[in-house]
Amino acid sequence: MKLLRIFLRRFIMIDYKRYKLEKEVFQKEKLPEAAYRFIGIGTDNPYLRIAARTNSGKIYTLHIELSSFPESIPEVYVTKMLKDSNGKNMSGASAQMHTLTSSGGWTRICHYGYNSWTPMVSLFKIYVKCRLWLEAYEAHLKTGNTIDTYLVHQS
Amino acid sequence: MKNENLIIYLDYQDILTFCSGHLLYKEAYAYEWENENVIHIHLSKKCHQFGQMYPALFAIDNKKTMQDKQFRFHVFIEKILPEPSVSVFVDGVQSDFYYIPDRNSLFSRNKGLLEKDVLKSKKAMIIGLGSFGAQIAVELAKAGVGKFSLFDFDRIELHNLARHIATVNDLGRLKTDVVEDAILGKNPYALVDKFPIDIDKNEELLSSEVGKSDIVICATDNNSSRLNLSKELVKKNKVGIFGRAVTRAAGGDVFRYRPGGACYACLIGHGIISKEEISSVQAGRLSGAIPAYTSDEDAQAVVQVGLAADISPICNMMIKLALLELSKGTESGIQTLEDDLVYDCYIWANRREYNFKNWHVFYQSGADRTIMRWYGVKVHKLDGCPVCSTDIILDTGQKGEYHDPENSDYEGLALV
Numbered sequence: 001m002k003l004l005r006i007f008l009r010r011f012i013m014i015d016y017k018r019y020k021l022e023k024e025v026f027q028k029e030k031l032p033e034a035a036y037r038f039i040g041i042g043t044d045n046p047y048l049r050i051a052a053r054t055n056s057g058k059i060y061t062l063h064i065e066l067s068s069f070p071e072s073i074p075e076v077y078v079t080k081m082l083k084d085s086n087g088k089n090m091s092g093a094s095a096q097m098h099t100l101t102s103s104g105g106w107t108r109i110c111h112y113g114y115n116s117w118t119p120m121v122s123l124f125k126i127y128v129k130c131r132l133w134l135e136a137y138e139a140h141l142k143t144g145n146t147i148d149t150y151l152v153h154q155s
Numbered sequence: 156m157k158n159e160n161l162i163i164y165l166d167y168q169d170i171l172t173f174c175s176g177h178l179l180y181k182e183a184y185a186y187e188w189e190n191e192n193v194i195h196i197h198l199s200k201k202c203h204q205f206g207q208m209y210p211a212l213f214a215i216d217n218k219k220t221m222q223d224k225q226f227r228f229h230v231f232i233e234k235i236l237p238e239p240s241v242s243v244f245v246d247g248v249q250s251d252f253y254y255i256p257d258r259n260s261l262f263s264r265n266k267g268l269l270e271k272d273v274l275k276s277k278k279a280m281i282i283g284l285g286s287f288g289a290q291i292a293v294e295l296a297k298a299g300v301g302k303f304s305l306f307d308f309d310r311i312e313l314h315n316l317a318r319h320i321a322t323v324n325d326l327g328r329l330k331t332d333v334v335e336d337a338i339l340g341k342n343p344y345a346l347v348d349k350f351p352i353d354i355d356k357n358e359e360l361l362s363s364e365v366g367k368s369d370i371v372i373c374a375t376d377n378n379s380s381r382l383n384l385s386k387e388l389v390k391k392n393k394v395g396i397f398g399r400a401v402t403r404a405a406g407g408d409v410f411r412y413r414p415g416g417a418c419y420a421c422l423i424g425h426g427i428i429s430k431e432e433i434s435s436v437q438a439g440r441l442s443g444a445i446p447a448y449t450s451d452e453d454a455q456a457v458v459q460v461g462l463a464a465d466i467s468p469i470c471n472m473m474i475k476l477a478l479l480e481l482s483k484g485t486e487s488g489i490q491t492l493e494d495d496l497v498y499d500c501y502i503w504a505n506r507r508e509y510n511f512k513n514w515h516v517f518y519q520s521g522a523d524r525t526i527m528r529w530y531g532v533k534v535h536k537l538d539g540c541p542v543c544s545t546d547i548i549l550d551t552g553q554k555g556e557y558h559d560p561e562n563s564d565y566e567g568l569a570l571v
């Protein structure tokens with residue numbers, strides 16, 4: 001009984017079945033295996049690290065928290081503090097820039113709105129949306145236009 | 156000489172307890188509602204009882220104890236069998252009294268309409284004890300439901316008071332404690348388990364409590380808890396009733412999950428329901444319904460709660476569905492409702508605002524959608540539902556967005 005309890009989960013988190021499905025989608029979408037890594041599956045702190053290459057050839061690493069996925073919108077971070085076109089840290093929450101309050105020195109992307117979230121949304125779709133955000137971010141660096149010039153808002 | 160102007164209540168269950176304890180006497184507690192001449196005498200100390208408390212004494216046929224002026228109130232049990240024969244003295248003067256009925260006869264008034272013996276053994280799990288959950292808990296206790304499992308980690312705050320059953324005296328108290336008191340106030344014999352915790356962080360406990368319940372009421376204010384709960388309902392084959400208000404309580408919806416049927420994730424996936432009511436900035440920030448980039452000032456503007464009267468009809472539907480489910484398979488006076496309440500989702504509009512702005516005015520609305528009428532919707536299982544389907548189909552972005560709840564006016568939806 002004691003042994004069994006160790007395997008009972010206290011926190012609600014991504015289950016193994018869902019994790020396998022998410023990996024299948026990545027394979028189907030031909031994401032190179034070297035580009036992503038699931039870490040801590042089955043623990044209280046599971047997350048996904050995924051590399052995103054923009055059209056300009058730059059590579060960013062995305063960190064996706066999976067501790068309450070898919071029941072809640074997962075937190076997505078770029079694993080560094082990005083600067084805006086004025087050289088300022090993108091650490092705050094901003095509707096124009098589609099960002100939320102940063103954590104651990106990493107810029108946090110706002111990729112989904114509360115009212116449009118469904119637990120069917122795949123990590124691949126989130127990855128695609130964040131890649132679009134990165135394209136918009138690079139366009140912002142070039143033009144100075146805010147990110148919401150390029151991305152649509154979600155409720 | 157007899158006291159004529161006092162109204163005294165004595166707990167019959169206490170008499171039975173005292174008689175079965177082979178005691179000669181036991182100190183007890185009398186509560187006087189000041190300046191109202193109303194006194195309740197109990198064997199045990201009551202939590203959160205109002206009124207002035209006096210020491211009282213329960214004794215077996217020994218009027219000598221009356222000399223003891225320490226006790227203003229004396230309860231004498233002169234004969235135990237076949238039925239206790241009891242007299243009450245106040246300041247040495249005998250007084251008439253009434254009994255608060257014992258466990259078995261407290262809900263005899265419901266006889267015929269609801270099978271009290273059936274409900275007494277049923278356990279209702281209620282998650283979220285806000286204006287919805289608290290009201291539902293009390294109504295189920297009134298109907299005779301005997302066991303409760305209450306979940307909420309919040310405390311009563313000033314902004315709750317307008318719509319909650321709590322009073323000013325409850326400010327700062329855990330909602331689980333306030334609602335327990337309210338339940339026990341209706342049925343002192345109810346068994347109440349309290350969990351002032353976040354269900355999203357306690358899967359193990361959530362799962363085991365769902366397993367022990369006969370019905371689960373989900374009255375939280377966010378989808379992640381509804382989805383977490385849905386997983387457990389599916390796993391444990393339990394019925395769940397979900398209810399909520401939409402923006403500014405302009406209306407609301409009630410969803411019933413029955414094993415084998417569509418679950419809450421199916422409902423969300425179909426895009427049937429509309430935007431959530433945000434009842435406080437704190438709750439909105441916690442669920443993400445108010446994004447972090449919204450200033451406190453703007454956040455205050457989106458927190459617009461409706462009236463308690465807007466919440467009541469939605470609670471009422473949840474209560475009826477719960478009682479119907481709990482009475483299933485028994486001879487009850489509400490059986491005919493089984494032929495009426497056949498839908499999975501029920502939609503109600505309080506006012507023609509927001510999602511309901513295009514609905515018809517009540518006057519001469521005929522068959523058109525209008526306010527203050529229930530509409531039922533059949534919800535089918537969603538293909539590949541991540542919660543209730545064995546073959547999950549993920550949204551990989553090919554289909555585009557499902558649904559924009561901001562602009563949903565239930566168009567294209569077969570409301571019956």
Ligand SMILES: [Zn+2]
Binds near residue numbers: 418420
């Ligand atoms: Zn489902």
